[in-house]
Amino acid sequence: MEAFRKGDEQGLAFFFKIHYRPLCYFVTKLIQDEVEAEDIVSLVFVKLWERRKNFESPQRIKAFLYISCRNASLNFLKQLKRKTVLQREYQKHLELVDETVLNHVVESEFINSLYQEVALLPLQCRRVFALLYFEGKKTDEIADTMGISVKTVRNYKARAIEILHHAFLKKGIAEALSLAVFIFLHKK
């Protein structure tokens, strides 16, 4: 925190790593445009850097980030000349119901707390986890895509299961693991 205020860029990187993704998720939910969301959130981080001396705690920073993103999103929607049906609907909703924004905050933060676990996985391990969990790829496909051995892929899977805490994340890949073992035994 101190380092950030003094102007150490690693301090900004620290807050960026924690908050960038959920903020993009949050803004995308508001404006339905991923590309624009990236720009909006990036600008907010630059703004944060400009004002770094004003913040006393990480909590204040987090609140600032979400509030700024929310305001920037509303501005964006207001300024849109040609709005898609979805965006128009959304804006109507936003103007009427503040609760929706609040719930988006809850959702973004919750999903991020799960994702932070995935972010803890070392690089290659994370890549394997993503291919397995998000893309449902099989062990040999993963080995092929990444140019590593099947044995290494299994090691990474095991490691991911060890590191991850959330039950359903572990289950998500463990299932694939046991299925592979089953097929293997079956083939014998």
Added chain:
Amino acid sequence: MFEKEFNIAILIEKFQKGELNNAQQQELDAWLAADQANKNLFQSLMQEAELKKKLAALHQIDEQRAWKKIHRAVWKMEQNAKKAPDSEKGTFRIKWVKAAMDIAAVLTLCVLGFYFFQTSSYFKPNSYSQHSADVNPGSTGATLTLSDGRSIKLQDIATGKLAEEAGVAISKSKDGHLIYDLKERDALTDYAMNTLSTANGETYHVTLPDGTMVWLNAASTLRYPARFVGQERRVELTGEGYFEVAPNQAIPFRVETPNQEITVLGTHFNVNSYLNEQVEVTTLVEGLVKVISGKHSRSLRPGQQATVAQEISVSQADIEAATAWKNGMFVFNKEPLEHIMRKVARWYDIEVVYDGVDTNELYGGSFSRYENVSSVLRKLELTGGIHFKIEGRRIIATK
């Protein structure tokens, strides 16, 4: 403003882990009861399929691209701030800029004039640049973060035992380095990850639980388990580290950096993987390593180095230059000025500004890292064509 929402998200997470106490459960129930929309959200967050979709959406987000944009914007801001007559950052600047638009123009002229006036004195035949201040070199120091989140500043702490994790005693030795000592025989499956971090101007030496020694250069981070368990010994590095790996044929040692993975069988090698450098370089001194990055992999012989960017290219290494830092020296072998100054900046914890200088120009030389920055700069000046001026923690390079 969103404090309540942040809290609800934490409560939902605790609920999923089964860690809610009574008060928290009541708080969550109250939120659920307040609005049907809240109940709907909660239910969707409890469904695995929904969660998976949302996690995937989060995973798709490209952090690197955004960070580059932000980094560039911040950098530009910092450059502009330096050019302003009053470079004092902070709340002063905001009021200052609004009020002094007209005066700024006049002042800028004055400042430029002043600079020009100063530089003319450099043309005197025997003058080296006047250094108004000097900067001390870096020193031994680092921050150790234990698995429970506790962080210890190693330079401030006394020698002796610091902590114990996963049956391993962590202590600081008399010569100022960190040692991990296996105390209990039985292997625990607990993953106690420790992080050793150096800031600009710091360097540290650690002996890992298997006997591997790692020297960390400035602005670097090494993340490793307090005890190595399983079929491999794996650590993560950002920045620069010199490794002397304890041999163990059965359990390979692996170093993971932002862009590559290095597999080692018991050797001495140097890894340079700073985020603000274009490439990562691994130099092998002794032994055998294999470098993997994405789909590419290459093996190295002693004396070779692997340069990792989009692909891996192997070339003959200047071992002395690559590992000089560990022996307390800077050795530059026909390197671009900018590259040299970045290394100097990390060790002395300073920033460098270039004023009309070709940053790609090649320089060479070798100097001790433990001299003040003025001696290093003076030696570079001797090669001709460049002058340095020290202003507090800022170095200005001019012709």
